[in-house]
Every structure is written in structure tokens, then in C-alpha cells.
Amino acid sequence: MNTKKKTTIKDIANVLNISPAAVSKALHNDSRISEKTKKAVRQVAKNLNYQPNHLASALRSGKSKLVGVIVPRTNSNFFSSVIQNIEEVLNKEGYNIIITQSNESYKKECDSIDTLLFTQVDGIIASMANETIDLFYYEKIKSKGIPLILFDRGENDLNVDYIGINDYDSSHVIVKHLVSQGCKRIAHIGGFKHTRIYNNRINGYIDALKKHHLPLDDELLIESNLTIEEGREKMKQLLSLKNRPDAVYVAGDYAALGALQVLNEEKISVPNEIALVGFGNEPFTDMVTPRITSINQHSEEIGKQAAFVFLKHAKNSIIKQKLDKKILDAELIIRDSSNKKTFL
Amino acid sequence: MNTKKKTTIKDIANVLNISPAAVSKALHNDSRISEKTKKAVRQVAKNLNYQPNHLASALRSGKSKLVGVIVPRTNSNFFSSVIQNIEEVLNKEGYNIIITQSNESYKKECDSIDTLLFTQVDGIIASMANETIDLFYYEKIKSKGIPLILFDRGENDLNVDYIGINDYDSSHVIVKHLVSQGCKRIAHIGGFKHTRIYNNRINGYIDALKKHHLPLDDELLIESNLTIEEGREKMKQLLSLKNRPDAVYVAGDYAALGALQVLNEEKISVPNEIALVGFGNEPFTDMVTPRITSINQHSEEIGKQAAFVFLKHAKNSIIKQKLDKKILDAELIIRDSSNKKTFL
DNA sequence: TATATTTGCTTAAACGTTTAAGCAAATATA
DNA sequence: TATATTTGCTTAAACGTTTAAGCAAATATA
Structure with a gap:
């Protein structure tokens, strides 16, 4: 033809x-x-x-001009925004990105890594799946000498570049805000401790309670996978306590949404009876009733920084650089779900 | 090292x-x-x-084993689900996908196409940006002999394979449902006519009104870009009419959400005063209050079919096949925003 | 038994670049 | 003017595969 x-x-x-x-x-x-x-x-x-012919030059020069990106999922605003910013920066430098979703599954994540290595990507930018504990596949990337940059869901043991927000401080900001609203029994529906960011949020929560001289009650600290469903379940669990909390800080917006649904169904006044704070500033936090207070994770900045760090590696691969650990300040977006003043 | x-x-x-x-x-x-x-x-x-070495075999065989996917954005559940299903099918056959987002921009879409052609993808699966009217860049893909498959946002003039749902019928199903709820003045906030799917929805809306012997009122038929913001604006426009509608059918969930926000702010009872129906069945339609009735677009099926059609081309490239136009039946998910019975 | 076919490999070229090494002509330097 | 350096190219090989053509040995066929 x-x-x-x-x-x-x-x-x-x-x-x-x-x-x-x-x-x-x-x-x-x-x-x-x-x-x-x-x-x-x-x-x-x-x-x-x-x-x-990109293939020919890639073969000859040993560089594919492709960068792999692994995210737990793309249908969250945070990840999709990070990806978009990575793409923007890298496209300008002649790189393309290959996006793969782990769907929070360890197995799928390993497959993704194998696929990307097979495709001869020049680097990998990743945020780890919830399930991932074994770091063997990530070590594999490192051992091949391919630049690896983690963001959001990172891991200290891996000893690679990392971009994320200050999770520990975020908890402090949230607790301080809730205290200022008069809350005295603040619960935390957190993520799993084995994931660093969630561990940091939990530690920040614990330390902030101490700082404000609030008692730490084991019943009020719950680990979860932070899906909508678990948000619902764990909220129900909290409501079943003899001594209910007057505020709930959820480490993820989706779970916060589940919690809010339960509160609405039970006709519990938010924020007056129970104040609610989420994490991530997903667009829907601004769409539901009441609008959910949340932490802005600076997805644009994270995406751009991750791309820059990769480019730094790509440009001088020989020099063993010291690691980049970039921790951005988080920002609390106060909305109806925790702002009692608007209801006075 | x-x-x-x-x-x-x-x-x-x-x-x-x-x-x-x-x-x-x-x-x-x-x-x-x-x-x-x-x-x-x-x-x-x-x-x-x-x-x-994938690059070497690709160079020699002339096949990159990469497929480009162009979507308006990934942070919608519809597109992210389509992508996931495309990936699943293609990975099994040894293909990887490169995802690019047009952000509804014509220019970005053209750039994406150039990038993908440069990367020597073996095929392109795309859903067109809202802005796109000029088909020159898509013709470019065709003229290079690279398989092109469109889904959701397609275009008749291009004469390529297409997978989507039956938009014309969807409007009929929606109007029928609203009529059954006793609605008599049904408005339609549609997309732009130049995009085929929105044109089909508009025509379906018009014909369905006729079928049910409802008058067609020009004031009640509005074109828009279907963002949240325009959903808000167009809803306000409808509310400013002397003779308000008693139902609004919005051609996209995001715009429907904007419309709902306005209705809630104006303390207009949904669905009793005005019933609301969206399109796309985005997860948030089931999260807001009241939950929004919407059309399920079968994203999984669309993704899989698109991948299959590509594979068909890839396997026997010589034979000029006849075009695949796959139109799936749409499914109405009835929720509170249009279901008056639950309020009786 | 003579010829034809099949089996199981090898040889050599090719895909389209990039790059190290080299060389002649032009220009600079002493 | 003699030598050194710079400029502007060429030559040839290489990246790691795939594949058309071919060939000897093994097997089938008449």
C-alpha cells in the first residue's frame, strides 16, 4: 500500500x-x-x-531515551498529576515515558519492573505498591546500574533518590489545627507502618499528641489499606467505641471519603460532633458534602523534581553522586469538615 | 561501577x-x-x-513492540480503566504501551502524535481531545501505514477502526427514564456537536423527546466543554430561565457534578424539583449527595476490544481488512439524583 | 541403488545509526 | 620557510539482532 x-x-x-x-x-x-x-x-x-530512526540510534548509543514510571494507579489525581509533570519535563529533553500501574499489587509491580528492564528504559521513577515489602526487584534495578528515583511511597533501606512531602510534619500541622478547633480525642486511621510515609504520619501523630498534652489511646490508632471500603469499616469501628473520638485524621482521602459516608449515614454532624481530615487533596475532597479538609501533596513539584533528578543522572552517569532526598513542605487545605467556625 | x-x-x-x-x-x-x-x-x-535486546530486534525486524495510547487525561476513571485493560491484553502479546495525555488540547495532541511516530510505535490507540477538529495529524498516522484505532471520542470522517458505546441509544434510555419519573421539561447540557459522540447524544436527545411527544425547547439544549466549571455555569443559565426545566441530562459526569453543586447551593431539591442525570459513571457519582444517576460506558470492554483490534492488524498487516466499528450497549445506573420513588 | 527431499545447521548481509581513528588541506606559529 | 595545529571531512567498524540463501548430512522415495 x-x-x-x-x-x-x-x-x-x-x-x-x-x-x-x-x-x-x-x-x-x-x-x-x-x-x-x-x-x-x-x-x-x-x-x-x-x-x-530512534531505534537505530538507541541501539548504537545504548540509550533508549525511554523512562519507565511505575505508579500504584493512574486514576488518582495525585499520581496522574505527578506523571503529567514528569512527562512535561522529560519530553523537552527528548525522553518519552512508559507508564505502568501496579494496582497496589506486589506481583504486578514485579512484572512491571521486568517489562521496563526488557524495554531497556534509561531510568525508572516509581512509587511503591502498598503490598510491597520485599525489595528484591528494586535491588535488581539498582544492580543493573539503571537510575532509580522513588517518590511518595519510598523506602529508606533502598538507598536511592527520593522526592516526597514531609509526612511527619503534616501530622503535626493537622493535629495542631484540630486542637485549635477544640478537639480533644483525635483518632488516626493510618496506612500500614511498613510503608515509610504512613509510618512517618503515625509517628508525627503520636508526637503531636504528646506535644499538645493529649493522651494517646491505642483504640484511636488504626492501621488500614486506606481504600474507601476500609475507611467505612474503620470509621464504624471508631463509632462503636464507648468513648468516641471528636476528630478523625485519615491518612488518605479515599478512606476519608468512606469515613465521611458512614458519618453522614449515621447522621453524625461533621465537624461539630466529629471533625474529619483527609490526606492528598484529591479533587473530590472539594466536591462532597461537607468538603473535606486535606493535605496538599504538591504533585506538580514532586513530578518535576523527580524528572530533574533523573536527568541529572542521565547527564553524568559516571560520577557517583550523593543521593537526592527532597522533602517538600506540606500544606493544609482547611475545609468544612474540620472548620467549626463556619458553623457557629 | x-x-x-x-x-x-x-x-x-x-x-x-x-x-x-x-x-x-x-x-x-x-x-x-x-x-x-x-x-x-x-x-x-x-x-x-x-x-x-529489544532495540536490536526492533531495528532489524522493523517492529518496536510499542503501542502508543493518547487520551485526553488519565485522571478520569473511564480513561484509566480503558488504559489498564489495553495494557493487560497487549502485555500478554509482548507489547508495551506508551501513554500520553492531550489535556484536551489540540496542540498537545499533535505533539503526542509526533512523539509517538518518532518512537516508532507499531500502532496508536487514541481518544480525541475536545478541541480537535482538524484531522491532519491523524491522517498523518494513517498515511504512514500505522494502525490507528479510536475509542470513545472518534470521528467518522477518518474512516478508521472505532470502539465506543451507543450514544444515540443512551440518550433514549435516559429520556425514557426521566419521562417515567414524570419529568416533562428535560434539558440537555451537551458536549460540542463537532465531536461525534456528543453530536449523537444530542440527536438521541432530540429524537427521544419527539418520540415521547415532548416539545423541543432551544433554551434547554446547551453545548459546553463539560468541565465542572461549565457544568456550574450552564446550570445557572438554566435556572435563570422563566420556565425552568424539571430535569437536566448532562453529557458528562464532571459537568453534572458542577450542576449538582449549584443545585445544592441554591437549595433546589434533587430529584424532586429538578432531576439530574450524568454520563460516564465516574466513581464520584456514587460518592456525592445525592448520588448521581449515570451511564456506564463499559471501559473494560472498550479497552480490551481496542487492544484486540490492534493485534488483529499487527498479525496480518498485508491484508487490507474491513474496518471494525464496535458499538457497545450503554447501561443506565439509576441513583438518587433522578429516582423520585426513593423520596416518596 | 540413484535421485529427491528434508533436516539442521552456517554464512553473510542487513536494519540505521554513532563513533574512534585517520587523513588531506587549510591555517597558524615559530 | 618549515613545522605544528586546526578544520572538515572519510573510512570502517560496531550496537545485537534477524533472515535470505545455501550447503552437507540424513532420510525418504522410486
């Missing part, structure tokens, strides 16, 4: 009666090629509609 | 004292290689931890 052969560097060389090597150098702006030749090459390339 | 050279087909050949060609054939299960040799090759490949 379409038998138009693609134009190659050779075709350009033939037109100008120079060697393909000269063409290649001209296109790469090599200083040892004359301006005159460069201009001619560029002109002919344009005329013949030359498109460089 | 990491100087371990990668093992190649040559290394395997050396160990077994056969030619690299024989190794390649053995790994591809060529019928002209003895079982004995195949077994030996597979064993040595395993021992040496051989990973085929």
Missing part, C-alpha cells in the same frame, strides 16, 4: 555527496563540521522529510 | 559452539532447529541470564 521508503541519513548523504557520518555529525551540531555543510544537511533533511 | 557486560546471543552461541543465527532461531522456536539444540540454548540462556 504505502511503499514510500523512509529517508535515512544515507539518502541525505547521497544528495550532498558526503558521507553518512558527516550527516550524522551535522545533525548533532558537531563542531568539526562546517556551518555551510550543516545548513545544507538540515535543508535536505527537511526536504526529504527525514525522521531519525 | 557495574561493568558486567550483558549477555548476547553470541555468548550463548560460543558456549554451545553453534552460530548466533542458530541461537536466534532456537529462541524463536524455529521448526528447522532440533529439539536437542533448542533445549540446550534455552538452558544456557537461563544460566547466563540472557535478556534479549
